Amino acid sequence: MKKLLLTIIALMAVVAANAEFRYAGIAGPTLTNLSFKQDLVTVSQTPGFQAGVQGEMMFPGLGFGIDLGLIYNMAGAKVNLGEKLIWQSQGYGDERIMLHQINIPFHLRFKYTRLGGLEDYFAPFVYGGPDFSILVGHSKCDAIKFAGGDLGLTAGIGFELWRNWQVSGSYTWGMTYALKTKLLQDYSARNRQWTLRVAYFF
Secondary structure (H helix, E strand, C coil): CHHHHHHHHHHHHHHHHCCEEEEEEEEEEEEEEEEECCCCCCEEEEEEEEEEEEEEEECCCCCEEEEEEEEEEEEEEEEEHHHCHHHHCCCCCEEEEEEEEEEEEEEEEEECCCCCCHHHCEEEEEEEEEEEEEEEEECCCCCEEECCEEEEEEEEEEEEECCCEEEEEEEEEECCCCEEECCCCCCEEEEEEEEEEEEEEC
């Protein structure tokens, strides 16, 4: 058993040593929403954006790899608290609740590169995995208690052009709550987000 474990570790070290690593600047628009536990008030999607850096490590000959990054993300939604007397009586109405986050994605990806030379110009890929978000700021709304961060699960698809450019689209499901109301302790919401990204790899 010990020999098998050492062999696996050695093989992993060889694969990692031969992996191709590169990094990119990324940016793009988002369409975000907050999914509350119950439909007590009207919630509307709002536009936002992302920008940051992304690293990609691909394993030659396999088509598989990982990507990670450090990305500023604007999330949130319009929440009409004024539809319920409990908040309307305190002067709340249609509130735009925004979250400013630093996202740390860790995704597995597969890039199809066996295209007979065409992959130098065009290569499709898919990716997915967790996104860890740290809250660094938010809009002022005293009716809301914000979590320090949350965990999301992302799935996406895209294509690479001329080996340097990547265009991708993804959807992220919040797995943990991002905020909750102070007066109703169990009334919490999770992030939902569509993202379109353009990346340039150096």
